[in-house]
Amino acid sequence: MSCTTLFEQVLDPDNRANPYGLFAELRRQPVCRQEDGTYVVSTHAEIARLVSDPRISSEDLPDPQKFRWTGHPITDLFVRPIRAEIRRRHQPFIFRDPPDHDRLRGLVMRAFSPERVRRMREETEELTNELIEKFAGKARIDLVDDFSYPLPVTVICKLLGVPPEDEPQFQGWATQLATALEPNQRGDEETQAKNEQCFTEISEFLRDLIAKKRKEPQDDILTDLANGDDDTERMNDFDLIATAVLLLVAGHETTVNLITNSVLTLLRFPEHWQRLRDDPAIAPRLIEEMLRYEPPVQYRTRLAIADIPIAGVTIPKDAPVVLLLASGNRDPDRFPDPDRFDPDRPDNRHLGFGGGLHYCVGAPLARIEAEVALVALAKRLQNPRLVEDPPPYRPGASLRGPRHLCLAFDGIAGA
Amino acid sequence: MSETPSGAPERIVVVGASLAGLSAAQALRTEGFAGSLTLVGDERHAPYDRPPLSKQVLRGLFSPDTTLPRHPDLNAEFRLGTPANRLDLDARTVSLGDGTTLPYDRLLIATGTRARPWPKSDEATLDGVFTLRTRDDAEKLSARLKAGPRRVVLVGGGFIGFEVASTCRDLDIPVTVLVRDGQPLEAALGPRLGGLVGEIAIERGVDLRLGAEIEQMDSEGGRLTGVTLKDGERIEADIVVAAIGTVRNVEWLEGSGLAADEGGVLCDGYCRVLRTNGDIVPDVFAAGDVARWPNPHQDEALVAVEHWGNACAQAKAAARNMLAGPAAGLTRHDHLPDFWSQQFGLTIKLVGLADGADSLSIVHGSLEARRFVALYGKDGRTVAAASIDSARWLPAYAAAIRERAPFPPITDAVDQPRLRIEEP
Numbered sequence: 150m151s152c153t154t155l156f157e158q159v160l161d162p163d164n165r166a167n168p169y170g171l172f173a174e175l176r177r178q179p180v181c182r183q184e185d186g187t188y189v190v191s192t193h194a195e196i197a198r199l200v201s202d203p204r205i206s207s208e209d210l211p212d213p214q215k216f217r218w219t220g221h222p223i224t225d226l227f228v229r230p231i232r233a234e235i236r237r238r239h240q241p242f243i244f245r246d247p248p249d250h251d252r253l254r255g256l257v258m259r260a261f262s263p264e265r266v267r268r269m270r271e272e273t274e275e276l277t278n279e280l281i282e283k284f285a286g287k288a289r290i291d292l293v294d295d296f297s298y299p300l301p302v303t304v305i306c307k308l309l310g311v312p313p314e315d316e317p318q319f320q321g322w323a324t325q326l327a328t329a330l331e332p333n334q335r336g337d338e339e340t341q342a343k344n345e346q347c348f349t350e351i352s353e354f355l356r357d358l359i360a361k362k363r364k365e366p367q368d369d370i371l372t373d374l375a376n377g378d379d380d381t382e383r384m385n386d387f388d389l390i391a392t393a394v395l396l397l398v399a400g401h402e403t404t405v406n407l408i409t410n411s412v413l414t415l416l417r418f419p420e421h422w423q424r425l426r427d428d429p430a431i432a433p434r435l436i437e438e439m440l441r442y443e444p445p446v447q448y449r450t451r452l453a454i455a456d457i458p459i460a461g462v463t464i465p466k467d468a469p470v471v472l473l474l475a476s477g478n479r480d481p482d483r484f485p486d487p488d489r490f491d492p493d494r495p496d497n498r499h500l501g502f503g504g505g506l507h508y509c510v511g512a513p514l515a516r517i518e519a520e521v522a523l524v525a526l527a528k529r530l531q532n533p534r535l536v537e538d539p540p541p542y543r544p545g546a547s548l549r550g551p552r553h554l555c556l557a558f559d560g561i562a563g564a
Numbered sequence: 565m566s567e568t569p570s571g572a573p574e575r576i577v578v579v580g581a582s583l584a585g586l587s588a589a590q591a592l593r594t595e596g597f598a599g600s601l602t603l604v605g606d607e608r609h610a611p612y613d614r615p616p617l618s619k620q621v622l623r624g625l626f627s628p629d630t631t632l633p634r635h636p637d638l639n640a641e642f643r644l645g646t647p648a649n650r651l652d653l654d655a656r657t658v659s660l661g662d663g664t665t666l667p668y669d670r671l672l673i674a675t676g677t678r679a680r681p682w683p684k685s686d687e688a689t690l691d692g693v694f695t696l697r698t699r700d701d702a703e704k705l706s707a708r709l710k711a712g713p714r715r716v717v718l719v720g721g722g723f724i725g726f727e728v729a730s731t732c733r734d735l736d737i738p739v740t741v742l743v744r745d746g747q748p749l750e751a752a753l754g755p756r757l758g759g760l761v762g763e764i765a766i767e768r769g770v771d772l773r774l775g776a777e778i779e780q781m782d783s784e785g786g787r788l789t790g791v792t793l794k795d796g797e798r799i800e801a802d803i804v805v806a807a808i809g810t811v812r813n814v815e816w817l818e819g820s821g822l823a824a825d826e827g828g829v830l831c832d833g834y835c836r837v838l839r840t841n842g843d844i845v846p847d848v849f850a851a852g853d854v855a856r857w858p859n860p861h862q863d864e865a866l867v868a869v870e871h872w873g874n875a876c877a878q879a880k881a882a883a884r885n886m887l888a889g890p891a892a893g894l895t896r897h898d899h900l901p902d903f904w905s906q907q908f909g910l911t912i913k914l915v916g917l918a919d920g921a922d923s924l925s926i927v928h929g930s931l932e933a934r935r936f937v938a939l940y941g942k943d944g945r946t947v948a949a950a951s952i953d954s955a956r957w958l959p960a961y962a963a964a965i966r967e968r969a970p971f972p973p974i975t976d977a978v979d980q981p982r983l984r985i986e987e988p
Contacts, residue, residue: 199961247929248979
């Protein structure tokens with residue numbers, strides 16, 4: 150079979166539960182042109198090479214929404230065009246190239262300091278146990294709605310400095326705006342319209358919050374970014390809002406998937422669930438293997454800005470490029486016996502957090518959240534079982550994960 | 565003599581208990597070596613990491629104890645504080661300073677280098693005159709910096725000297741740097757980029773003197789009080805740090821028949837050492853700063869690469885080859901040299917060797933912004949790439965250097981200025 154329609158099948162929701170067979174077919178041609186002119190890169194070496202290739206751009210967002218009259222001249226002629234232009238110029242740094250990317254990322258890295266992330270461990274433990282307490286008396290839970298979803302949003306809100314009472318609203322925004330990170334949804338007109346509305350709302354909210362952080366600085370990321378420090382320039386407000394939204398969305402959706410995919414995988418291979426119960430110290434290795442085996446971000450898109458010769462083909466200038474990270478993670482040329490879940494792999498340099506310039510800023514936080522969550526679940530859930538396998542998936546093919554994960558269990562143990 | 569050692573080794577001795585020695589030991593175990601493993605080190609400390617010594621340790625941010633992590637199952641005997649002083653190739657033994665003799669089936673020479681001492685011994689022993697190579701050096705110098713000296717004079721225009729100068733500025737200590745020849749860091753980066761780092765150092769308050777040399781050190785009661793330069797100028801200072809290069813630790817190999825001199829221990833691309841007559845010694849290997857080997861990325865020129873990354877990579881290659889049976893085949897050490905340095909708030913990285921380059925081109929960012937990737941070309945090929953605060957593109961250029969791509973290899977890229985080819 151020709152590989153030119155394989156990626157279309159990857160996007161097909163029917164293949165969401167197990168796309169790995171399609172990846173294996175794609176890897177027969179490491180860089181494969183699809184019918185629509187997109188180049189899909191599916192092998193580890195080629196992906197690793199392209200994430201650090203300066204001919205690859207991250208500024209690949211589709212053109213802004215087509216103009217539609219709303220009937221309000223001030224909105225149509227002034228407000229919307231200005232907003233659209235601001236958004237175009239102040240995309241979050243995940244969609245920007247150097248030098249802007251480096252400047253913004255640098256400022257975020259300062260605020261997202263290792264000490265600050267480490268300090269979140271204890272709070273994450275408390276939150277985790279609070280959520281598990283609520284399982285008491287139930288015979289079944291939906292892990293996604295009852296656990297994986299609320300945990301990361303609370304953590305990222307605390308880190309950013311969003312007041313607890315505003316969290317539910319933030320959760321709603323995060324869910325909607327995650328579609329902007331989802332290449333197979335973001336081009337859709339209705340999604341774009343909803344995102345624009347949502348972005349306007351969250352921007353107004355953040356503008357007020359930022360003003361507060363300037364008046365009454367606190368120990369949180371937004372305060373640091375809003376005020377800058379002596380050594381660095383301050384981020385302007387448009388970039389600041391775009392950055393805050395990115396941290397919210399990227400720090401949330403991905404972790405939901407990491408936790409849910411982990412529980413799903415561990416219950417499919419219960420010997421590892423048992424191992425984690427017996428020895429929580431193996432959690433970090435287990436999570437690294439999870440990031441290889443079922444990465445929460447399956448692929449990222451880029452744009453070739455020059456002809457790039459690679460693996461016997463030339464990706465032409467202006468071609469869209471898909472870096473299929475999840476396939477690189479299953480590449481037998483890099484990982485022996487790649488379809489086996491094996492936390493004891495000696496050299497597990499997976500692409501679960503991407504690589505190169507845009508390597509995941511939140512990786513240390515994600516590792517802590519997943520570790521705390523999995524250790525507590527393994528310790529406290531008595532005899533958990535999957536009720537439905539495979540579970541229903543959310544529509545996204547890139548931010549891929551179950552929509553629900555129904556678990557039956559015999560009770561909960563003490564913390 | 566056969567070029568393949570006979571039989572599987574039972575006893576392996578590693579002389580040198582620093583990064584290369586420890587990396588080799590760990591690699592030997594990972595590769596399945598189960599026999600007896602002995603590491604010999606002249607320092608009393610367990611293997612430790614050197615890069616933080618001139619930075620975080622000196623500044624007082626890290627403890628001087630930078631002991632390298634060790635696998636719990638390493639199961640090696642450490643003979644620390646005991647230098648090796650003789651090698652007998654025929655008897656296959658190493659004699660140690662404490663009078664004992666270690667027999668070996670395979671030997672790894674990883675004795676590295678030491679700081680080049682100040683050439684005038686009466687000045688070198690003055691209270692206030694330092695070199696910086698070891699943990700003990702860093703501990704002593706750090707204590708003196710904490711006491712708040714009036715001024716530190718650094719001799720030498722290399723990376724260690726500049727890192728120490730940067731640390732002094734972080735501690736708000738006045739510092740003068742004397743560079744005898746050319747621009748700072750010129751050997752590694754060439755005059756253009758070396759000069760740029762010099763400018764940045766001056767902006768950060770370093771009193772940088774090019775073409776300056778010490779005529780004599782002044783002292784009172786055995787304590788340094790200042791230096792007099794060749795041009796007659798006197799600089800008051802309580803500390804001189806001589807960062808004037810390194811000396812390879814090869815004296816113990818004298819008379820062994822190995823091709824070892826101040827240039828290093830000569831070995832082939834598989835880390836096997838050579839005799840003075842050019843014969844391969846099949847059971848003795850070398851790795852790290854002390855090894856001198858034909859570098860495939862520099863037309864097989866013999867080089868010694870005193871970098872952290874090379875020590876690790878070469879130790880691994882040597883370990884694999886020490887265990888390779890006749891059928892298994894040997895692993896070529898084809899590591900592309902790379903190093904990094906942090907100073908004056910900048911991260912400088914280099915891949916490849918810029919030595920002998922005839923052209924330079926800024927391919928990302930700009931010198932003005934002090935954030936860039938610069939490429940070095942030689943005879944139309946790309947031979948090295950240096951970056952300041954923009955290291956994430958370097959892997960692409962490392963691949964180009966490995967492939968001996970034309971210079972410059974990529975001419976249309978993100979954040980790329982109009983390309984100009986200049987003198988390095």
